Amino acid sequence: MTVSTDAPRSPEPSSDIARLVEIMAWLRTPGKGCPWDLEQSFETIAPYTIEEAYEVADAITRGDFSELKDELGDLLLQVVFHARMAEERGLFAFPDVVRAITEKLIRRHPHVFGSARDLPPDAVKALWGEIKREEKRQKAEARAKAGLPPLAEGGVLSGIPAALPGLTRALKLQDKAGQVGFDWNNVDSVLDKIVEEANEIVAARRAGEGTSAIAGEIGDLLFAVVNLARHLDIDPEAALRATNAKFERRFGVIEDRLAAAGRKPAEASLDEMDALWNEAKAAERAAKQAG
Known part of the structure; x- marks a missing residue:
């Protein structure tokens, strides 16, 4: 993929992924791009990457698919941003990222693209684990051939990112x-x-x-x-997100009911708010049963 860093005066939006890669290149071009984008690094962008992934999950939880479209775009931008910074260092470029994931998907789905057909879900999961172990072995061999030191051997629980929720x-x-x-x-x-x-x-x-x-x-x-x-x-994370949303929704009912009476939550007693909470809960149940 050839990326131009000569930005037109008014670049047009496009559904072509190549246009997104070009825009990112323009933003990262010294003397022409965005000062904020130019000063970023892998380390400074990583928190935004995590945040965008959460916003995707939030849109899904709320069933807001218009918002999901936008949030997926924001998450895609994070991938393009990291790939551009890697390309600037001569490490890899966006096409390499695409090739790596397509190779991995094909390699890890022999039951779809290969000869291991008609496997039940448990067998697919077991096969996935075998393939990952083989990938790890091949990576170790590649490092040895390249004269690189072996990666530290971890135990059963190794390889789980500490930054996960x-x-x-x-x-x-x-x-x-x-x-x-x-x-x-x-x-x-x-x-x-x-x-x-x-x-x-x-x-x-x-x-x-x-x-x-x-x-x-x-x-x-x-x-x-x-x-x-x-x-x-x-999924405990999804379950907790759903409960958080439920709490926000029901507390919002409390605020609305009190506001209709010209009051705020801080001016109501716990018993009053608890009664309104139970009303909101009962209304939700009735609506669910009616639906």
Whole structure:
């Protein structure tokens, strides 16, 4: 892909990915581009990349597909931005990113593009793991041939990014441990663990333990709840986002009802707000049943 860095006076929008790559190149061209874009680096852009991914997830949770279109564009821009900075360093370019992911998709789906056809979901998941292990082995061989030192060998739980949200990282840690047999046998055992962890919080408070100790117990409880979600095939991060949205929606009803009476939440009692909360909850249930 040949990228021009000579920006026209009024570049036109386009559905061609090449145009997006060109615009990013223009923005990063010294003396011609955007001062803010020019001073960015991988490190400064990374937080925006994470933020945009969350905004995509938020649009999906809200069912706002017009917003989803825009948020996906913002996330795509992050990919193009990182690729442009890499190209400037002579590392790789956007076409290399596209080629890498297309190669990976074809390689990891032999049940679609190869001879391993008609596999059930569990067999597909097992095959995926085998392919990833083979990829890791090939990368190690390539590094050895290039005279590069081997990557540090990690344990079962290695390779899970520390920057992941806490719930998501807990889910991945548990999943990896479960793959080698370190797991609860059934959902009831996980529920018992949740009760145990909740009781430990109660005991810690009664014993007058400090904030740090209680925080540790709360972390254990959250970890156990994530484990319950995993055993029930529920994404804990998505579940919490949905509950956050529900809380915002119902509290908004409280604010609206109080505002209609010329009042604010700070001017209402807890009992009043609790009653309005229950009304909002009942209205949602009735609407759901009617739908």
